[in-house]
Amino acid sequence: xxxxxxxxxxxxxxxxxxxxxxxxxxxxVLLAVSAALSLIFGSTGADFSNAVAQFLxxxxxxxxxxxxxxxxxxxxxxxxxxGSALAVSGVIIQAVLSNPMAAPNVIGxxxxxxxxAAITIALYPYALTLLPFVxxxxxxxxxxxxxxxxxxxxxxxxxxxxxxxxxxxxxxxGINTIKVLFPDSVYDADIFMIGGFSxxxxxxILPAGIVILIGLTAAICLSKDTDILGLGESSxxxxxxxxxxxxxxxxxxxxxxxxxxxxxxxxxGFVGLLVPHIMRKFVGNKHILLIPASALTGxxxxxxxxxxxxxxxxxFEIPVGIVLSFIGGIFFICLVLFTKKDGIV
Amino acid sequence: MxxxxxxxxxxxxxxxxxxxxxxxxxxxxxxxxxxxxxxKTTLINLLARLKYPKKGRILLNxxxxxxxxxxxxxxxxxxxxxxxxxxxxxxxxxxxxxRYPHLDITRKLTEDDRKIVYSALEATDTKIFADTPVRQxxxxxxxxxxxAMLLSQNTPYVLLDEPTTHLDISAxxxxxxxxxxxxxxxxxxxxxxxxLDFALKYADEIILMNxxxxxARGTPEQLVQSGELQSVFSVxxxxxxINGQTVxxxxxx
Numbered sequence: 001x002x003x004x005x006x007x008x009x010x011x012x013x014x015x016x017x018x019x020x021x022x023x024x025x026x027x028x029v030l031l032a033v034s035a036a037l038s039l040i041f042g043s044t045g046a047d048f049s050n051a052v053a054q055f056l057x058x059x060x061x062x063x064x065x066x067x068x069x070x071x072x073x074x075x076x077x078x079x080x081x082x083g084s085a086l087a088v089s090g091v092i093i094q095a096v097l098s099n100p101m102a103a104p105n106v107i108g109x110x111x112x113x114x115x116x117a118a119i120t121i122a123l124y125p126y127a128l129t130l131l132p133f134v135x136x137x138x139x140x141x142x143x144x145x146x147x148x149x150x151x152x153x154x155x156x157x158x159x160x161x162x163x164x165x166x167x168x169x170x171x172x173x174g175i176n177t178i179k180v181l182f183p184d185s186v187y188d189a190d191i192f193m194i195g196g197f198s199x200x201x202x203x204x205i206l207p208a209g210i211v212i213l214i215g216l217t218a219a220i221c222l223s224k225d226t227d228i229l230g231l232g233e234s235s236x237x238x239x240x241x242x243x244x245x246x247x248x249x250x251x252x253x254x255x256x257x258x259x260x261x262x263x264x265x266x267x268x269g270f271v272g273l274l275v276p277h278i279m280r281k282f283v284g285n286k287h288i289l290l291i292p293a294s295a296l297t298g299x300x301x302x303x304x305x306x307x308x309x310x311x312x313x314x315x316f317e318i319p320v321g322i323v324l325s326f327i328g329g330i331f332f333i334c335l336v337l338f339t340k341k342d343g344i345v
Numbered sequence: 346m347x348x349x350x351x352x353x354x355x356x357x358x359x360x361x362x363x364x365x366x367x368x369x370x371x372x373x374x375x376x377x378x379x380x381x382x383x384x385k386t387t388l389i390n391l392l393a394r395l396k397y398p399k400k401g402r403i404l405l406n407x408x409x410x411x412x413x414x415x416x417x418x419x420x421x422x423x424x425x426x427x428x429x430x431x432x433x434x435x436x437x438x439x440x441x442x443x444r445y446p447h448l449d450i451t452r453k454l455t456e457d458d459r460k461i462v463y464s465a466l467e468a469t470d471t472k473i474f475a476d477t478p479v480r481q482x483x484x485x486x487x488x489x490x491x492x493a494m495l496l497s498q499n500t501p502y503v504l505l506d507e508p509t510t511h512l513d514i515s516a517x518x519x520x521x522x523x524x525x526x527x528x529x530x531x532x533x534x535x536x537x538x539x540x541l542d543f544a545l546k547y548a549d550e551i552i553l554m555n556x557x558x559x560x561a562r563g564t565p566e567q568l569v570q571s572g573e574l575q576s577v578f579s580v581x582x583x584x585x586x587i588n589g590q591t592v593x594x595x596x597x598x
Binding site for chain 2: 017098224225227228230231232234235237238239240241242280284285286
């Protein structure tokens with residue numbers, strides 16, 4: 001039986017163990033390059049070297065420097081944080097529900113965060129620091145609701161996904177209701193629904209950024225336990241995993257990540273569903289690899305899409321959510337077409 | 346020794362197991378057999394502590410099952426469940442999962458852990474697949490890999506729920522031979538089996554279940570001679586002595 005030979009030809013480009021370092025290095029370089037490009041290019045012709053020169057001369061009031069430091073830099077950081085948070089949130093939700101179709105935007109976790117954020121913004125327009133925590137609560141509520149339904153009814157994966165879509169639709173209806181009832185609220189409702197980074201400031205991303213960094217650390221620390229969870233309930237239990245506790249902690253982590261991202265980025269779709277699947281193709285389902293790979297790729301993807309959204313139709317800006325849906329969707333279809341033998345999940 | 350004393354279990358008020366008492370000792374291969382729906386899987390799940398009995402108690406070396414810490418229990422009893430996810434990882438990574446109850450908070454494998462994983466791969470002849478994704482293996486190979494995971498868990502008690510079902514005949518033999526080797530290492534192996542012939546050929550002791558009760562237990566010879574097997578499965582078979590081995594020949598209903 002020569003199974004390893006037979007199967008090696010069928011394998012998609014799964015990265016070999018000895019090349020993993022190179023793979024992660026490439027991702028890191030790509031992240032650095034996309035962040036740099038994102039700083040250099042923008043809708044206005046602010047000159048990068050000028051800005052650096054102004055910085056070195058300590059001319060902090062120079063226009064180029066201000067554009068770079070107060071407009072582009074927070075955007076790049078925001079895009080990077082949101083991308084990694086949503087991608088890792090997707091990895092975790094897919095693992096906990098053991099459902100490849102699940103993702104924070106599909107099952108209503110983003111919408112839960114969005115509704116909570118929309119209500120807060122409508123009622124307390126200046127409670128910006130509160131926003132990540134309120135969003136987290138909304139995301140957690142949606143997450144626990146889906147999880148409770150899946151445990152209570154013991155329903156199939158397909159049913160859970162459909163229930164999630166239904167929950168998302170109810171919550172989105174809630175957001176739209178707020179939008180109609182409070183047309184004058186501070187935030188731009190349309191951009192919030194699509195997802196975008198125009199108008200992010202350091203003050204807006206700081207609290208959310210802390211939540212995201214804690215969430216990413218927690219996800220990496222729990223990666224081994226997440227692997228065990230993936231073996232199925234009976235196997236995991238007989239290996240001594242405290243299934244209920246781990247699931248609960250993972251859901252809190254996923255909600256915190258998605259909620260924090262939504263609080264400043266709006267309802268960015270697709271990252272949470274798309275990135276984990278692409279990365280599984282490359283590094284497999286071992287979470288100690290999958291989580292960092294997804295975090296890096298999520299960052300790169302959103303940063304590049306955000307750059308594109310600023311530059312493509314300058315001086316007009318299309319919300320990054322639209323670009324993400326275009327690029328992400330097309331890329332995903334290509335991935336399915338070119339890996340049809342193995343399938344995507 | 347695992348000892349069950351007058352254990353009752355029910356799902357939604359429907360009694361599934363009634364008054365089960367049994368003992369499992371190390372160094373023996375037990376086959377749990379019985380018609381479909383007689384409670385074999387429920388029994389093995391109870392013994393693996395996945396469920397709580399409604400009445401009665403189960404003891405591990407004299408200590409009540411439910412007084413043992415989760416990780417400590419997993420160092421003593423391992424289970425190959427019936428329905429399993431096929432995880433998207435390599436054989437080596439899956440077998441490493443068996444070390445989970447032995448790991449400390451950092452979840453890092455030590456050199457000793459790795460040695461145990463390698464010897465489990467060797468014992469099950471799966472070392473050549475170490476870097477192959479589990480999903481690319483055949484049913485029989487997957488089953489061996491899962492048994493390798495149980496071996497790397499390195500527990501004195503190994504429980505298996507239908508390890509040979511859906512496998513072709515040579516794979517069934519391979520799995521049973523493997524379980525015999527595990528038994529010879531001094532472990533207790535208890536497997537739910539659907540194939541009467543394999544149970545008769547390999548088991549040291551058969552636990553014959555019927556309608557939620559243990560109908561009879563004993564060596565294959567004892568059960569055949571008492572006629573219990575024939576009555577529970579409503580089949581006839583004869584035993585013959587060929588080349589120093591007892592061979593059973595099924596002869597119809």
